[in-house]
Amino acid sequence: MSEQFDAIVVGMGPGGETVAQTLMHAGRRVAVVEKELIGGECPYWACMPSKTLLRPVEARAETSRVAGASTPALDWTMIRDYRDVIVGHLDDSPRVAAYRNDGARVVKGEGKLAGPGELSVNGDRLQARDIILSTGSRQAWPRIDGLEEVPVWTNREATNLTDIPARVLLIGGSAVGIELATFLSRMGSSVTMLERGPRLLMREVPELSERALSVLGGVDVRLDCRAQAVRREGTDTVAELDDGTSVRVDVVVLASGRIPNSDLDLKTVDVSTGPHGEVPTDDHCRVTDGLWAVGDLTGVAMFTHTAMYQGRVVADNLLGRPRTANYLGIPRVVFSEPEIAAVGLTADAARRQGIDVATSQVELPEVIHRPETYETKPRGTLGLVADRRRRTLVGAWAIAPQVGEWIHTGALAIRAQLPVDILVDDIAQFPTFNEAYYAAASALRL
Numbered sequence: 001m002s003e004q005f006d007a008i009v010v011g012m013g014p015g016g017e018t019v020a021q022t023l024m025h026a027g028r029r030v031a032v033v034e035k036e037l038i039g040g041e042c043p044y045w046a047c048m049p050s051k052t053l054l055r056p057v058e059a060r061a062e063t064s065r066v067a068g069a070s071t072p073a074l075d076w077t078m079i080r081d082y083r084d085v086i087v088g089h090l091d092d093s094p095r096v097a098a099y100r101n102d103g104a105r106v107v108k109g110e111g112k113l114a115g116p117g118e119l120s121v122n123g124d125r126l127q128a129r130d131i132i133l134s135t136g137s138r139q140a141w142p143r144i145d146g147l148e149e150v151p152v153w154t155n156r157e158a159t160n161l162t163d164i165p166a167r168v169l170l171i172g173g174s175a176v177g178i179e180l181a182t183f184l185s186r187m188g189s190s191v192t193m194l195e196r197g198p199r200l201l202m203r204e205v206p207e208l209s210e211r212a213l214s215v216l217g218g219v220d221v222r223l224d225c226r227a228q229a230v231r232r233e234g235t236d237t238v239a240e241l242d243d244g245t246s247v248r249v250d251v252v253v254l255a256s257g258r259i260p261n262s263d264l265d266l267k268t269v270d271v272s273t274g275p276h277g278e279v280p281t282d283d284h285c286r287v288t289d290g291l292w293a294v295g296d297l298t299g300v301a302m303f304t305h306t307a308m309y310q311g312r313v314v315a316d317n318l319l320g321r322p323r324t325a326n327y328l329g330i331p332r333v334v335f336s337e338p339e340i341a342a343v344g345l346t347a348d349a350a351r352r353q354g355i356d357v358a359t360s361q362v363e364l365p366e367v368i369h370r371p372e373t374y375e376t377k378p379r380g381t382l383g384l385v386a387d388r389r390r391r392t393l394v395g396a397w398a399i400a401p402q403v404g405e406w407i408h409t410g411a412l413a414i415r416a417q418l419p420v421d422i423l424v425d426d427i428a429q430f431p432t433f434n435e436a437y438y439a440a441a442s443a444l445r446l
Helices: 014-025 041-045 047-064 076-086 093-101 155-159 175-186 206-216 304-318 347-352 370-374 403-416 420-425 433-442
Strands: 002-010 030-034 105-108 118-121 124-133 137-139 167-171 190-195 220-223 227-233 236-241 246-249 251-254 258-260 286-288 291-293 332-334 339-344 357-363 381-387 392-400
Touching (some): 014 030, 014 304, 041 047, 041 155, 167 246, 175 190, 175 206, 175 332, 206 339, 206 392, 236 251, 339 403, 347 357, 347 392, 357 433, 392 403
Parallel strands (some): 002 030, 002 124, 030 105, 167 190
Antiparallel strands (some): 381 392
16 A cells, blocks of 8 residues: 655655655655654764864864964763764664654655656555655765775764774875864874875865875875785784775774665666766656656765755755756865865866866965954965956865865855855954955956
8 A cells, every 4th residue: 555745755865855844844745755864974974973063173283373272182971972972872762753753654664766757665655746866975985995894984884983093094195185184183092194195185286185194194105006805814814905004993984975776676767877877857856757866976075065955956846946956066064174175177078078277376365354353373375266268266276274164265256156256355353264366256367
C-alpha cells in the first residue's frame, strides 16, 4: 500500500531541509526520508563541529598577537564537551519530533527510486507529484595498499574525536585538510600532510597556495607526495611514501575529496549520473519531470551554502515562482588562522574563458589601518581579478583575519556584476578590513 504526498524529500541535509521546511510552511504535505540523522553531514560531522573545534585554537593564536593580553590555555575536555553540545550528542530526536509536530511524515531508512513519482523505503512505497533528492556525498578513499587494515579517520571520526592523537598522517591539501591540520597540530598532534599535487588548494591562485603554507606552521607538509602503502607494526601505522621515506603514525586522516551519494536506482527513472557520480540538473535544479536534486549530489560547488541556495530555488519552482539557479559569486572559505577565502575565477581560469584580465594585489598592513589595531604583527593580502572590457570583478581572494566575513563584498560585486568604479567610490567603515577593497580596486589598471 502506498501513501501520497505533495513532495518527498530524500536526504535531510541542509538542502533537503530548506526545501522541506519551505514547502511545509506553504501548506504542502511533505514526507522526509533520511537513513541517518535529520540535518545531514553539516551539523553533526562537518561544518558545525569542525568550526567549533577550530575556534579555541584560533582564539588562542589571536590572543598571542594582541598587545598586553595573556595567552590562554586550552582545555580539551571543555572543548570536547562543547563540541558534543553543538552536535546535539549525535541525537536527532528533537528534529524528528519537530518535523512530525509540523505535519511531516518522517521516515528513517534508505530511500530508492521505484519509478516516476515513486519511492521505496523500508519495503513501503511513497508517492508524490515531486521528489527532491538531497543525499549528499561521502568521503573518497584513495587507492593505498593496506588502507583498510589500519586505523583511518574520515571527517566524521576527526570532528567527533575523543582524544587528540599523538601522530597523524593527513592525506589531502584541500580546505578540509588545512582545517584539520590546523586544529590537530595546535592541539599538540605531530601532523604530516601529503598533497599529491605541486601545491595546496590547487583550485585557487598560486599566490594563495603559497600563503596557505604559512598557516600550517609546525605541520610537515609534503607536496607532490603520495602514500603507496600502509601497514601495522605493533601499535604503529607505518606509511611508505613515494618519495622513498616512511612515516610512523597513530592514525591516517582522509581529506581527499568527496563522492556524490547517487546510488538511488536512477535507472528506474531513466537517469544516468555524470562522470564523477553526480546527478545532472538543469538551470532550475530539475533532473527530469517531477524529479529534482540539490546539494553535493549535483556536484555543483559542494558547500552547505550552495545546497541551501539550491533548496530555495527548488522550493520556489515548486510553489509556482519560476526561478533559475545562478552560481556566480559562491564564496570558498578555509577556517584556518588566519582565514583563507576566495570567490569567482582565478586569473588563469578567466583567461581560459577569453576574458581580458586585469589583476591587483595589496598587502593590507600597507594600505589600511585595521591590521595594526587588530594585532601587533599585522598581516593580510587581498587580490582582485577583473574583466578589463566590462570593468567588473570576476574573482577575489584573500588571506587575513576574519576574511570569511568580508569576502562577501567581493562575492556580491561578482554576483551583481557591480562596476569596479562602485568599489572605488564605496565608503567603508573605518577602520575595517573591508576598506581594502578600495585600495585593491584602485590598483586595477582598467
